[in-house]
Amino acid sequence: MKKVVMKVYGMTCDDCVVTVKKGLESVPGVISADVSLPEKKAEILIDENKVSPESLEDAQVFKVTRYRGEVRKVE
Amino acid sequence: MSKEYDLLIIGYGAAAFSAAIKASEITSGQASIAMVGTGPLGGTCVNVGCVPSKMLISAARNIMYMARPRYPGIEAEYRTDSSKILEFIRQAVGEERHNKYETVVSGYENIDLYRSRAVFTGDRKISIEDGTEIFGYNVIIGTGSRPSIPPIQGLKDAGYITSNEFWSLEKIPGELVIIGSGPIGSEIGQAAARIGSRVKIIEIADQILPGIPRDMAQKVMESMVRDGIEFHLSSAVKSVSVENGKKIVRFETGGLQREVEADEILVATGRSPNVDLDLEKTGVQYDRYGIVVDGNLRTSNRKIYAAGDVVKQRFKLETLAAKQGVIAAENIFNRAGIMIDLSSFPLAIFTDPEYASVGYTEDEARSAGLRYDVRAISTGDVAKERILRNADGIIRMIVEQGTKRILGIQMVAENAADMINEASVIIHSGMTVDDVIDTPHVFPTVNEGLKLAAQSFLRDISMMSCCME
Numbered sequence: 078m079k080k081v082v083m084k085v086y087g088m089t090c091d092d093c094v095v096t097v098k099k100g101l102e103s104v105p106g107v108i109s110a111d112v113s114l115p116e117k118k119a120e121i122l123i124d125e126n127k128v129s130p131e132s133l134e135d136a137q138v139f140k141v142t143r144y145r146g147e148v149r150k151v152e
Numbered sequence: 153m154s155k156e157y158d159l160l161i162i163g164y165g166a167a168a169f170s171a172a173i174k175a176s177e178i179t180s181g182q183a184s185i186a187m188v189g190t191g192p193l194g195g196t197c198v199n200v201g202c203v204p205s206k207m208l209i210s211a212a213r214n215i216m217y218m219a220r221p222r223y224p225g226i227e228a229e230y231r232t233d234s235s236k237i238l239e240f241i242r243q244a245v246g247e248e249r250h251n252k253y254e255t256v257v258s259g260y261e262n263i264d265l266y267r268s269r270a271v272f273t274g275d276r277k278i279s280i281e282d283g284t285e286i287f288g289y290n291v292i293i294g295t296g297s298r299p300s301i302p303p304i305q306g307l308k309d310a311g312y313i314t315s316n317e318f319w320s321l322e323k324i325p326g327e328l329v330i331i332g333s334g335p336i337g338s339e340i341g342q343a344a345a346r347i348g349s350r351v352k353i354i355e356i357a358d359q360i361l362p363g364i365p366r367d368m369a370q371k372v373m374e375s376m377v378r379d380g381i382e383f384h385l386s387s388a389v390k391s392v393s394v395e396n397g398k399k400i401v402r403f404e405t406g407g408l409q410r411e412v413e414a415d416e417i418l419v420a421t422g423r424s425p426n427v428d429l430d431l432e433k434t435g436v437q438y439d440r441y442g443i444v445v446d447g448n449l450r451t452s453n454r455k456i457y458a459a460g461d462v463v464k465q466r467f468k469l470e471t472l473a474a475k476q477g478v479i480a481a482e483n484i485f486n487r488a489g490i491m492i493d494l495s496s497f498p499l500a501i502f503t504d505p506e507y508a509s510v511g512y513t514e515d516e517a518r519s520a521g522l523r524y525d526v527r528a529i530s531t532g533d534v535a536k537e538r539i540l541r542n543a544d545g546i547i548r549m550i551v552e553q554g555t556k557r558i559l560g561i562q563m564v565a566e567n568a569a570d571m572i573n574e575a576s577v578i579i580h581s582g583m584t585v586d587d588v589i590d591t592p593h594v595f596p597t598v599n600e601g602l603k604l605a606a607q608s609f610l611r612d613i614s615m616m617s618c619c620m621e
Binding site for chain 2: 085086087088089094117134135143145149
């Protein structure tokens with residue numbers, strides 16, 4: 078299991094947080110996602126055998142909405 | 153002091169501004185962006201490139217219409233004052249810079265501007281002159297280019313100007329020697345000649361505007377000769393000195409030693425990328441031709457992109473720089489994977505007549521082993537060009553055999569730079585000769601030349617009435 082910290086662009090309200098969280102948690106291999114509006118970031122727990130940190134940047138939620146995500150740290 | 157940004161852009165010219173604005177749009181203004189550059193905001197194009205040169209060309213074209221009216225019954229008396237023209241251009245450039253760069257950037261709260269030289273000190277980390285260190289999670293290098301100066305004996309001591317300094321002159325020199333007949337030398341040279349300067353151009357190649365089709369270069373040169381310009385082709389400048397207050401330029405033509413004198417020398421022998429950034433410290437590969445990028449504009453450091461004149465590529469064009477800035481931002485923040493196709497990128501040279509091209513030239517099509525047909529028409533075949541008394545140009549179209557898809561269009565015509573935009577749509581859309589013929593064009597317009605060039609593949613256009621579909 079790894080923790081991935083992502084910068085998330087485009088969030089302006091609590092609904093945005095919910096959308097990004099749901100979007101990330103729908104990615105196979107993502108265990109949980111904790112999304113912060115004030116910090117504009119997401120902390121995601123992943124099973125690295127099922128999903129790579131970099132591929133989270135291509136999650137559907139970052140492709141079909143105005144939100145964009147960028148991996149900043151992998152622990 | 154140390155700062156971090158989501159995007160660090162080195163440079164604040166055309167590529168940098170495009171990238172910053174696009175990155176702001178994609179991220180809803182939430183990407184923190186640093187732009188770091190030197191010199192006046194906006195870079196080469198607005199300050200010492202396209203904008204002032206096209207103003208000078210426009211002023212010179214006004215003079216030409218008075219000096220050589222195209223219709224009988226018109227005579228004009230006029231005087232020129234180049235100091236007033238240059239002063240107006242400086243003022244207009246200042247307004248453009250203020251309105252389109254200074255005001256624009258101040259409207260983006262997410263963009264911080266640093267006016268300083270920058271050098272890399274580590275991976276994606278730069279240092280600026282006041283000691284501040286700036287780190288960018290993503291970096292775009294858009295530092296542009298500068299005039300390259302050939303190693304000519306005595307040139308530095310005698311003094312010279314480039315297209316950077318030309319606009320600061322109090323007046324256009326009475327006698328101007330230009331070394332190099334590329335787009336910059338030819339555009340400024342022709343405008344200066346029309347404004348009253350005695351212009352001599354020394355070119356090492358055997359044609360002006362090296363690289364464009366020879367017959368088209370010849371058309372442009374004939375026009376420039378009519379403007380009074382003296383050309384020395386196949387000539388290599390050997391030395392420069394100052395004698396009795398005049399600059400003497402010595403050159404060799406076919407083994408003969410020759411010389412011309414001038415009040416000022418304009419060096420216009422190409423441009424070099426601004427790569428003096430300690431790029432080794434951040435793992436970016438480059439050479440004296442520019443930064444090496446892949447098709448997505450990504451450098452050898454995967455978090456660093458490059459755009460515009462600093463890139464090692466065939467063209468140095470404002471339009472291309474702006475496009476690449478946008479693409480770099482899209483590829484970083486949208487992970488768009490956009491590739492730029494230089495082979496179908498339009499270019500224009502603003503001499504009179506203008507030269508413009510998009511897609512393959514005939515030489516390029518031949519070298520690439522393509523099976524093609526080619527037709528060329530005269531602008532004299534186009535009704536509007538005859539009305540404008542502007543019949544001395546060429547429109548050439550290269551078409552793929554079998555499919556009739558248009559591969560390339562070149563033209564030398566008074567309005568070629570405007571016409572090439574339709575040609576660019578034709579090439580980008582993959583249109584065929586029949587598509588162009590089927591597209592209604594307003595009569596009489598110069599763009600009908602493109603339709604006529606397409607029709608010339610099907611019939612003898614000399615047997616057509618002037619507005620036949």
